[in-house]
Amino acid sequence: MSVTIKDVEKIAKLAKLKFTEEEKIKLQGEMNEVLGYIDTINQIPGLEDVKPLENINDTENVFREDVSEKCLTKEEALKNAPEKTENFFKVPKVLDK
């Protein structure tokens, strides 16, 4: 498996990042080097029969009573907003029309 420039562009779009042509070439090289190293896990015998480890400790679902607790106020939640209007976060328009 080798990463192409097209892959870099597709992944960048998914990750919501933008790169110059030069950066794309550099990233392609670096990703291929790291992924090439990572590919050695395919040498592990019998890996297909191993169950994936999803939880690192034995905790099960942690529930609490469904009652409201103290949380951030509107003022606090909006405190770091780059732009706001009244009680809302303000963002640019969604569609360019």
Add this chain to the structure above:
Amino acid sequence: MYNDYAALRAGLDTGRVSCRDIVGFYLNNINKGKHINAFLLVFSEEALKRADEVDQKLKAGTAGKLAGMVIAVKDVLSLKGYTLTCSSRILKNLEALYTATAIQRLLDEDAIIIGKTNCDEFAMGSSNENSAYGNVLNPLDNSRVPGGSSGGSAAAVAADMCMVSLGTDTGGSIRQPAAFCGISGLKPTYGRISRFGLTAFASSFDSIGPFAKNIHDAALVLEVMAGKDKNDSTSVDHRVESYSIGLNDFNLKGAKIGVISDLDESALQVEIKDTLNRTIEMLRSKGAQIVAVELPNLKYSIQAYYILTTAEASSNLARFDGARYGLRAKDSAVLEDMYVNSRTEGFGAEVKRRIMLGTYVLSHGYYDAYYRKAQKVRRLIKEDFQRVFKETDFILAPTTPTTAFKLGEKTNDPLAMYLNDIYTTSSNLSGNPAISIPAGEDSSGLPIGLQIIGKDFDETGILKLGNCIISNS
């Protein structure tokens, strides 16, 4: 000035010294060591004010168990009312709205927080060269890195800018800088300390832990921070031991210490290998039983680690989009552009590289080939440890393949940088506690760290053995 907190506390309790004196001493060292760039924020006035409050409590006999202990915290941890930058441009002016549980528990015992320390951006890095606010220098040799990602926290303790500091360890980010700076650094068992208020990098790996010049102080702050927290559902409800009590009474006779016989030593500096061997001989001569153990899947830990942590990071860092907080790029015509431009301007190169890798391994067609497989490897590594810990109480290993390297030496080679974590990532994959302790010096006088890995929740054991090795070397 004081070798450990117990000595300081004796001075405070008898009135020979005040918290104000102590804070003044550390502030002076921070000022003298500005070129190290260990701190992003110093609480000069607030710390002195708090010192006076704690002095009053000491006089009244109501002071907590960490009264007057001066602590610095890595700037990925929230402290209400202060900036939380994660060493990233994207959070340059973010004001934290709440305090991390780990910090709150220290404050409740009257510790004094002196500032927030520099680190690699979002804790991604092994040299502290990925901070948007400049490199941290190794206080022992300014041409070298302090290690990373918790480089500022390690440097601050090594340069006597605080007594203890907090770091975070996702793949070695406490242990490796501790080794490079000649101090002790503890990564507790996963879930031992609440992650509430810690900016997530890879949630199933991240652990908060202390740096200190001696084991007693590390044990004391662990004791205060550990325990279940309702705000972190992955924190574990396991009994918190009095880690700081009885550290000196450890009997090496009968202790089983594992040495990894199939460890990859291809890049291991000879002097580190010699230090390891000398320590093994010392332990054997004092009655410890040295057990050869095999961890056949250890050689796949970096691979599994970089698949899983970049995947988790790509998902965790999706929240930084310029909408609700953090940097928003100017002049974006539509919402989508705002997301893309803010992230592109706000994140540094290494963070982008990891988001790209993580997005790739989670993307359609590659999920099973990478992510799923890495989860399987994680199980194999965890099972390796579980099996080995039936034969032995501890594993003794190097912390790093080399001593502190030069600034700029590995910045153009991400893979070489990643391989620096070759001995540390495994205990984040398995969740086991591990500590790096200073164990010697190489021929250039740079510190060598050794690592003790313990059974799940046996922080007491690794602290005791670490203390024993330090006092015998």
